[in-house]
Amino acid sequence: MKPKQSEGDSPAIEVRGVTHAYNGHTVLHDLNLSIPAGEIFGFLGHNGAGKTTTMSILTTLLRQTAGEVKIAGFDTLSQSIEVRKRIGYLPENVTFYNDLTVYENLAYFARLSGVEEIDAKIDETLAFLDFRGVEHKRLKTFSKGMRQRIGIAQAILHDPAVLFLDEPTSGLDPMGIKNLRDIILRLNRERGMTIFMNTHLLSEVGKTCTSIGVLSMGKLIYTDTMEHTRRKYPDEASLEEIYVRMETAETS
Amino acid sequence: MTSPTLTIAKKEYRDSARNALFITLAGFMVLLTAVSILVASFSFQAEVAQYNAALSQLTATQRAGAVIPAPSYYPLLMLRGTIEYLEIIGAVLAIVLGYLAIAKEKGSNTSRLLLTRPVSRAALIGGKVLGTSLLILTLLALLEGFIILSITAIGHVAFSSPELLKLTLSFSYTYFYLLFFFCFSAALTLFFKDLPRALLLSFALWLVFVLIIPQIGDTMDPDNQVPGGFFASMHTTQDQQHAIIAQFQNYENFRNALEVSSIEKHYERLVFATLGIKGMYNDKSLGYIMGDKWPDLALLLAFYIAGVGAAFLFASNKRIMASSP
Amino acid sequence: MSSSRIASPLRTLIAHELRTLRREGTFSTLLGIFSSVTLFSVFIGWSTRSTTIAIYAATVTTLKAAGVSHIAPNPLLGVSTLSIFNNLIIYTLLVGALLAIVIGHRSFVRDRKSGVVPLLLSRPAGRPLYIAGKLCGISAALLFILFSMFVVSALSTLLIPALHLSGGEFLSLAAFYTVSFLYLAFFAALGLLFGVYMSNESLALLAPVLVWIAVVFILPELSTGQNPVSLLNPVTLAHVPSSGTFFSSARAILSPFSFGQDYTALALHFLRISPGALDFGTILKLLVASTVAGAASMFALQKYSTTADQIA
Incomplete structure (x- = not known):
């Protein structure tokens, strides 16, 4: 079973210069991101960092104040119906x-x-x-x-070509989390779906994701493949420690 | 493959028809209809009893030559109370339904699931409006069936086909009237982030449209200010009364202008004429009634279109998803 | 000492209720609606009254011109100035009650939807106190709104010379707003009761609205034979009930529940529209009804299970 095709060879998700302001507060600052098809992308960040806002923009629920978003090659503002044909979305709760x-x-x-x-x-x-x-x-x-x-x-x-999951493990028991992880991996492997996942659970990211991005106070402070990330931080035993280091570096 | 609008309409219909809410509402409307028909039939019975008493008194006093008109039975006239209930209560219930239809989506995140489908917003709102229309039409069909059965049973006279046509036509006007209130409160609920504020304002506007404005004709009528009537207590003749009222034409124009701004007044005039509850239209042909009442029908439809339009206008992603607990 | 300990959580609950009503804009919306309705009914009453007085003058001229020597005195002289507020009876009876239902309904449903009910019920204050706090908070809000309506109506009669009220009439007006409070408190408590009792939010809102329909329309129609619209005409409210055995026996059976008719009768009395002595039993009945509805909410909360929320 093949997911719906992208426009040409475009990346599954492409975000260029996206800024979003709400009630005079800028909640996303100049976001740039390119996720190739077939990735499982873990989107990390503390509460209130802007993860759900980003996901709402990517899924056409929210119109960004500035910048451009393409999903499977289609623009989320001018081709929202085409985008929606190619995405699946699971909100939190x-x-x-x-x-x-x-x-x-x-x-x-x-x-x-x-x-x-x-x-x-x-x-x-x-x-x-x-x-x-x-x-x-x-x-x-x-x-x-x-x-x-x-x-x-x-x-x-x-x-769908791209599946968006917002905190999918929230409220699940350990068995439930394991089942979900298996499903995500199979969807990616057997159906070739690109998966974009907001999450808190770093241990899960380590086990499922092929690339990650870290959002802090509305800014994307890091993005790379899992493999490079581990190589870049050889001293840290777990992803959690890597994440803490990034966040502290950003805030200090 | 069916269109998204139809899919949404079907789901809305199925979801609501199975919901305890709709069943309660339908039961309640049938109860209201039963009460009003019952009361109408007892009132008619009392009228007949009064007539018979008067007649036997006349016979006893040997004044058989004097003729008093016998109360005549028109089945459609038994529906005055029912129509008034649809006017007042029907509008309240339509407002509650409109509020709940939106509050339900706002409170949960099913709206997020819906808005990420390849469906235009117009199709989405169109589906909701269509689904509710079907639901209201089902309810009205149920009521009409109940009315036909119960009045036939009580009066032992079957409805003639022109009467049935008039009844059905009146119920289709009711659909436009009720859907206006549904869309109107749905639009307000979409518009305001605070849900209770939307409901409170819907009720306040109901008060204005259904109560204050239509009542103004009565409460502001100078003749109504004194028990027994102002002019009667002044012992004026009809001609004198007209001459005096003519001097206060501005006041009368103001009263009329207020009345025209209410959808309820147009609905009432239209249905009362169609059913013959308004005496001068009793037993008149539909063509005659329409010739007289088309402006009311046009205004009723205009209100309906404005209501549906407002629901479409206020349905943005942000508004559909915005919610307060 | 112990009383201050008990009073403190109650005060907290009341303050919280009032604060949330203010924050979510409910309070200002209600104040706006009720004040406009009061002003509007004063305007209608005043313009009708002054037009009728002008019509009397025109009638006198017309009759004199026609050579009529004995002209009746202005019949309006026998009607109290307070009757200009007659529309307020209907507005309170109908929309006032609906708005009170919404306040009561929201009071508990708001807590439930935001998931704080288990948090509140696990505090030492206890369930009855929680409901008491809500009821007192809602009552305080209603009293404030009705007091504002009183001030608006009193001020407008002071500002318009044609609507002069005597001291006794001012007291009557205050009494009218007091019985209005009793009537509205009943519906607010009913909204709260169904909010607690029914886990389905839609039904919880609809149920008290259905009770309202029964009280305001069905019962009066069954006991007088009047059509719904004529029951809502303040000018003819003091109607003689329809004759016939059906209606008189229905009246006898239904009278204990006819809160709408009770309120109307009291209001007509205080606004000096209908003559006759004051029926204190009716006031007591409204008071008992509100208390019973409030107590029933406490009972419903005793039976309330917080796990039901997680499933629903």
């Missing part, structure tokens, strides 16, 4: 229509994404997530972990 069944919820979002063979697609996706048999249950009875899986299902049903 996802909610659904509780009175509808899993099938009805998924079919709804699938139709809105232009999926044609709805039943087959839902079946295939639930099988991929190892979550068959819940189709006709209403969502109000579901636990946090189950909802999270439905959240992923709605995000990947239409085979």
